[in-house]
Amino acid sequence: MNKLDQPWSDKLRKIDPYVAGEQPENDNILKLNANENPYPPSPKVEAAIRSLDFAKLNLYPDAGVSGLRSSLAAYYNVSKDEIFVGNGSDDVIALSFMAFFNSDKPILFPDVTYSFYKVWCSLFSTPYKTIPVNNIFRINPDEYKGPNGGVIIPNPNAPTSIGEGRDFIVKLLENNRDSIVIIDEAYVDFGDYSAVELIKEYKNLVIIHTFSKSRSMASFRIGIAIADKELIGVLEAVKNSYNSYAVSTISMTAAKASVEDEAYLKEATAKVIATRDKTIKRLEALGFKSLPSSTNFILTAHDRLAAKVIFEELKKLGIYVRYFNLPRVDNYLRITVGTDKDMDRLLEGLKKILGK
Ligand SMILES: *Cc1c(COP(=O)(O)O)cnc(C)c1O
Numbered sequence: 001m002n003k004l005d006q007p008w009s010d011k012l013r014k015i016d017p018y019v020a021g022e023q024p025e026n027d028n029i030l031k032l033n034a035n036e037n038p039y040p041p042s043p044k045v046e047a048a049i050r051s052l053d054f055a056k057l058n059l060y061p062d063a064g065v066s067g068l069r070s071s072l073a074a075y076y077n078v079s080k081d082e083i084f085v086g087n088g089s090d091d092v093i094a095l096s097f098m099a100f101f102n103s104d105k106p107i108l109f110p111d112v113t114y115s116f117y118k119v120w121c122s123l124f125s126t127p128y129k130t131i132p133v134n135n136i137f138r139i140n141p142d143e144y145k146g147p148n149g150g151v152i153i154p155n156p157n158a159p160t161s162i163g164e165g166r167d168f169i170v171k172l173l174e175n176n177r178d179s180i181v182i183i184d185e186a187y188v189d190f191g192d193y194s195a196v197e198l199i200k201e202y203k204n205l206v207i208i209h210t211f212s213k214s215r216s217m218a219s220f221r222i223g224i225a226i227a228d229k230e231l232i233g234v235l236e237a238v239k240n241s242y243n244s245y246a247v248s249t250i251s252m253t254a255a256k257a258s259v260e261d262e263a264y265l266k267e268a269t270a271k272v273i274a275t276r277d278k279t280i281k282r283l284e285a286l287g288f289k290s291l292p293s294s295t296n297f298i299l300t301a302h303d304r305l306a307a308k309v310i311f312e313e314l315k316k317l318g319i320y321v322r323y324f325n326l327p328r329v330d331n332y333l334r335i336t337v338g339t340d341k342d343m344d345r346l347l348e349g350l351k352k353i354l355g356k
Contacts, residue, residue, distance in 0.1 A: 015123060018116045021322055030345055032336040033320040035158075035187075035297050037216035037272065039339075041254070042264040045217070048257035049250060061249040063240070068252045071259040072224060076196055081229040084236065085255075087246040089186060089210035089223025092235075093152075094120055096206060096225065099238040100180040101126050103149030110139050112328055114158050114184065133328075137162055137291060141171040151176050154184040156192050156294040159324065159334045163192030163294030173202045180231070182206045187295035189214030189269050190276075196226050203228040213296055214269050215258050220251040272296050276337040282347050286354060298335045305354065307331045313353040319346055 021034035065085040073080040086092035097120045101107050106129040109117050113130075121128045131143050137160040144151050151172065156163035173181055185207055188194045196207050206227040212218035225235060239246065258265070276298065280290045283300055290300040301307060311323035311333060322334040335346065 016119070018119045022320060024320065026318075028318055030319045030338070030342055032338055032342070032346065033322045033334075034218075035213055035295070035334075035336045036218050037213060037268065037296065038337075038342055039216055039268045039271065041216045041220075042258050042261040044257040044261045044264070045254045048253050052250065052253055057249060059249075060245050061247060061252065063244045065247050065252050068247075068256045068259070071256045075259050075262070076226060078196070078199065078226060079229070082199065082226055082232055084225040084227075084232045084239075085247055085252070086223050086225070086239065087251075088212065088221035089184070089208050090116060091221070091246060092208055092223040092225050093117075093182070093184065094123075095235055095238050095242070096180075096182055096208070097121075097124050097126060098242075099234045100182070100206065100231070101150045103127075103179075105147050105149040107150040107152060108144050108148050109152045110157065112137060112157070112160055114154050114186075115324075115326070117152055133157075133160065139164065139168075141168050141175060144172055145175045148176070148179055150180045150182070152182040152184065154186060155195070156187045156190075158186065158295065159297070159299050159322070159329060159332075161187075161291050161293035161295045161297055161299050163187075165193045166195070169193070169195045169198065173198065173205060177204070180204050180206060182208060184208045186210045186213055187297075189265065190294060190296050191269070191273055192294040199227055203230065206231060211255055211258065214265060215255075216268065217254065217258060220254050222247065222251055222255045269296075271339075272337050275340050275343055278340075279335075279337060279343045279346075282343070283350075286347070286350055286356065296337045298337065299329070299332050300335060301332045302354075307333050310350070310353060314346075314349055317349045317352070319349050 068085055069080045069083045072083050086095060106127040108129055108131055111130040111132045133139050139153065181204055183195050185194055199205050206225055209224050211220060211222035276293055280298060283290055287303045288300045290298045302310060307323055311321060314321055324330060
């Protein structure tokens with residue numbers, strides 16, 4: 001952070017922001033550092049954008065995101081007023097912090113988790129308490145109990161890649177009847193349990209999904225919340241007190257086409273899952289141990305070479321992965337699953353680094 005020395009310096013906000021995976025400008029870089037999908041969006045997304053009436057793009061977008069919400073309601077088998085759409089799930093989570101976490105008691109989340117949660121706590125002055133995951137990086141729902149200001153957990157968790165099932169979520173909800181429980185399901189389409197079915201029974205449950213990972217639409221910035229209509233109403237009120245027109249006409253049109261092409265989503269995620277499972281085995285043959293992944297990334301550690309060294313050597317070869325200089329995970333690399341060809345290049349690079 002810059003040290004400013006001006007008469008108004010004490011009036012400036014001091015905050016350590018979230019740092020995203022680097023976006024290189026060179027085309028020859030293999031980007032495995034932001035959990036983007038290696039496949040393009042559905043061809044129906046391209047067709048929908050092309051069929052937009054250019055002469056109408058002078059108008060503000062539909063602030064209620066009505067067309068997309070109708071498609072989402074059909075897809076998730078919920079009603080339209082149980083769906084909120086925002087400008088990426090980071091936007092939806094930030095608005096959820098403002099809408100749902102307004103207690104003097106701390107909100108709870110795991111010590112090893114999405115590092116943005118702490119940043120929002122700091123931005124919104126939300127007190128928080130982290131709860132350590134166990135020695136194999138699992139979360140114990142019985143440690144999320146007692147008075148708190150709310151709970152937020154990604155399932156599957158990031159960056160551990162570990163997913164938990166229905167019993168886990170029900171336990172967490174039963175332990176937290178008096179708080180809002182947010183489940184950030186950013187990676188759920190890669191084959192794990194989704195708790196959307198529980199929103200009818202638990203009126204305090206908020207599910208958050210993103211179009212950035214499984215739907216290959218990170219550049220469009222679309223994220224959603226699914227919850228009881230009373231909670232969705234509060235989110236709408238907060239959004240309309242801050243930025244009413246967050247979602248662009250182009251993005252909502254594109255997202256609607258993606259939702260209506262379920263076959264493409266299934267096909268693209270199945271390819272990523274198959275590549276992931278093969279890659280975990282190939283990594284193992286090189287001396288890496290990976291956590292069991294329910295996502296489109298692999299958290300892995302080598303038995304001999306430090307993660308930081310491998311990270312730096314891969315970078316020299318034009319292969320970007322993620323390294324976290326954080327307690328408990330600083331000997332792990334987070335590697336996004338690309339195409340089979342991408343993984344060949346990764347494995348070749350690792351063999352070179354390991355002298356194999
Ligand atoms: C990628 C990610 C997000 C943010 O996704 P956007 O919709 O691109 O803002 C939120 N939560 C988790 C756990 C993620 O991994």
